[in-house]
Amino acid sequence: MQDIWCHIYSLLPMRDAARAACVSHAFKRSWRCYPNLAFNMITLGIDIESCGEDGIARNFTNKVDHILKNRPCIATKTLEIVFRYYNAKVCNIDSWFQAAVTPGIEELTIELSSKSGRYYNFPWSLLANESGNSIRYLNLARCAFSPTDELCFKSLSRLELSDVAITGDQLGSILHNSFALQRMQLKFCNKIICLKIPFHLQQLRYLDVFDGGSSLRVIEVEAPNLSNFQFMGHRKVHLSFGVGLQFKKFDLYFPGAISYVCADFLSSLRYVEDLSLGSRCEMIDTPVLHSKFLHLKHLNVDLQAMTFSPTYDYCSLISLFDASPFLETLVMNGVAAKDVARVNRGRCITFEADARTPP
Structure with missing residues (x-):
């Protein structure tokens, strides 16, 4: 019976589980076995206005310490620590990991x-053992680390790193044994110069890269089954994709992205169905696209008109449009409605223009 109560209890959000523990001793016993720990300002009931910024870190620390102290050494399924007022002198994060991971x-x-x-x-080091083997989802933000070759994430299916101090080689040590990885997102990891996605990641389907700096130069993808790719950055990067790679959804946002795709048509885009291109500056005329997007159904072209040269010929986009004979939806942001109509040239396609752009 106790096992049933523990299972039901584990399905509750952490704050509801904590409240239920105040009702009876039975619920309190279940609370001590609660496997899903979420420590943030909301779940811990911390109000910044009532305690001020100076007391937030101490209040946060005291509550987490109290919860973990009254919790027996049982298996943790999920651990979330989200705190915007982190203070290394007050927060006992290392000890929290020792108790909860x-x-x-x-x-x-x-x-x-x-x-x-x-x-x-x-x-x-806490994940260089059985704990790392069971991790399915890893999400780190504003952390620095030096992972070792002893790491083995054989169950990892989703990896998200945001503003993390990590080099390309260090990321490689994480990916080395991550054979089950299906999704990866990298945001503002500005120490990475060359991003390499190895061939053994055969389960990888989704890759999102957001480059907030100017360090990233090259993205090399060998994962054979990647079907969804997105890159957003402030400068052009060199893209290299393995032979036989076939994208279904492809998003590219950097200065000159449209010219890049048209001039250096990638064989990986022959089967793309959803294509989004964004740019804040282009060549005066977009190069003529000689290849065809025979499977393309949805095209999104986002031009940041405020930075564009007034001499840019929007009609040069016709080549891109004509290369998509089976297009169903065309969205053009940053382009005046009259120019969209000229590019559309009367074809029966759903299209939109940015409402902020003058006609």
Whole structure:
């Protein structure tokens, strides 16, 4: 019977589970076995206006310490620590990990930020054992780490790194044994110069890269079954895709992205069905596209008109449009409605123009 109660209890959000524990001793016993820990301002009931910024870190720390102290050493399924007022002198994060990161943990989310701008040095040694083998979802933000070759994420299916101090080689040590990886998102990981996605990641389907700096130069993808790719950055990067790669959805946003696709048509785009291209500056005339998007159904062209040269010939986009004979939807942002109509040339296609753009 107790096992049934524990299972039902595990389905509750953490704050509801904590409230239920106040009702009876039976619920309290179940609370001590609660496997899903989410520590953030909301679940811990911390109000910034009532305690002020100076007391937030101490209040947060005291509550987490109290919860983990009264919790027996049982398996944790999910651990989430999201705190925007992180203070290394007050927060006992290392001890929290020691208590909560146990073999069998499946999801780990750590998002920290502080006024000092210092990154929390994530203790990868805790995952260099059975705990790492069970991780399915890993989400880290504003952390620094030096992963070792001992790491093995054989169950990892989703990886999200945001503003993490990590190099391309260090990321490679994470991906080395991550054979089950299906989704990966990298945001503002500005130490990566060359991003390499190896061939053994045969389960990888989704890759999103957001480059907030100017360090990333090259993206090399060998994962054979990647079907959804997105890159957003402030500068052009060199893209290299393995032979036989066939994208279904492809998003590219950087200065000159449209010219890049038209001039250097990638064989990986022959089967693309959903294509989005964004740019804040282009050549005066978009190069003529000689290949065809025979499977393309949805095309989104986003031009940041405020930065575009007034001499740019929007009609040069006709080549891109004519290369898509089976197009069903055309969305053109940053382009005047009259220019969209000229490019559309009377074809029976649903199209939109940015409402902020003058006619």
